[in-house]
Amino acid sequence: MSKPKYIMMNGELVPFDDAKIHVLAPAVTYAMTVFEGIRAYWTEEKQELYLFRLDEHLLRLRQSVKAMRFDADLSVETMRNQIIELIRANGHRENIHLRVMALVEGSPSVSSVGPVSLVITAGAYPSTKWVDSGMNVQVSSWQRVGDTTNPPRIKATANYSNGRFAMLQAQQDGYDSAIMLTRDGKVAETPVATVLLVRRGEIVAPGVTEGILESITRDTIIQLAHEGLDMKVVERPVDRTELYAADEVFACGSGWEVTPIATIDRIPVGIAAPGPITRRLRELYMDEVHGRGGARHPEWLTPVWQAKS
Numbered sequence: 001m002s003k004p005k006y007i008m009m010n011g012e013l014v015p016f017d018d019a020k021i022h023v024l025a026p027a028v029t030y031a032m033t034v035f036e037g038i039r040a041y042w043t044e045e046k047q048e049l050y051l052f053r054l055d056e057h058l059l060r061l062r063q064s065v066k067a068m069r070f071d072a073d074l075s076v077e078t079m080r081n082q083i084i085e086l087i088r089a090n091g092h093r094e095n096i097h098l099r100v101m102a103l104v105e106g107s108p109s110v111s112s113v114g115p116v117s118l119v120i121t122a123g124a125y126p127s128t129k130w131v132d133s134g135m136n137v138q139v140s141s142w143q144r145v146g147d148t149t150n151p152p153r154i155k156a157t158a159n160y161s162n163g164r165f166a167m168l169q170a171q172q173d174g175y176d177s178a179i180m181l182t183r184d185g186k187v188a189e190t191p192v193a194t195v196l197l198v199r200r201g202e203i204v205a206p207g208v209t210e211g212i213l214e215s216i217t218r219d220t221i222i223q224l225a226h227e228g229l230d231m232k233v234v235e236r237p238v239d240r241t242e243l244y245a246a247d248e249v250f251a252c253g254s255g256w257e258v259t260p261i262a263t264i265d266r267i268p269v270g271i272a273a274p275g276p277i278t279r280r281l282r283e284l285y286m287d288e289v290h291g292r293g294g295a296r297h298p299e300w301l302t303p304v305w306q307a308k309s
């Protein structure tokens, strides 16, 4: 992320270098932070920056805050207004990525629930470098956390040390990233994105109880596959060897958008990446986030520059 002018902290625009919290804050000492990663896309023809599925992200943040028992009631409207104010203050007229964090400050106790600070950052952000080549991934020996350990449904920073083990191992072993399995050996997700595959003419996605974050991009792809390709996405447990048998495998998430996977454990995925369905879904997705072409869901876009303040 490039260095923007401001970061929003509790409704105040703070210069980038001054945005600090105390070293003993529970957010630091016990990873007491939940967050959202959100993208906004610049559309040249409309001279507008669109936040993609903003309210869904903010509602998920509220769910994370609730499940973590943080003492905060963050309204979607307040967060939305602060996000728009920050982007305007930074003057972003480019593709950006935002991080919206609810973090616990105050004394360092593992059972602290507040005070909670709302911190928002925004900065320029490109697409992944694997859009054309596809990624080479490893099925990790690190097991995905589960609902009875660190629930992946909650987007907590603490969950990312699990993904980090897998990611660093994969990179050390010469791969781009990793796919983690659940305790039962079913496909969960990558450290930062969900996984879908195409097999026998069907798009298959591990279900929402298979150690995954309930991804907003995954939900978007399920809808676009139905509306744009007339294909139903089957949500079910997925075996590791189905990854080897698949015609196409791709990862999706706000950060990675729709990114093809070329090899898994050095085994080439059926059709050279990106396969035709992955390519088509990426096109549909990119049209939707920019509000261009045959985009079907204007309700998914929050304009920044024309938005009423």
Ligand SMILES: Cc1ncc(COP(=O)(O)O)c(C=O)c1O
Pocket: 037, 163, 189, 190, 191, 192, 193, 194, 212, 213, 214, 215, 216, 217, 218, 252, 253, 254, 255, 256
């Ligand atoms: C672990 C994990 N899974 C899945 C996703 C995808 O979620 P979303 O599509 O809501 O961004 C993310 C974030 O992008 C993530 O960090």
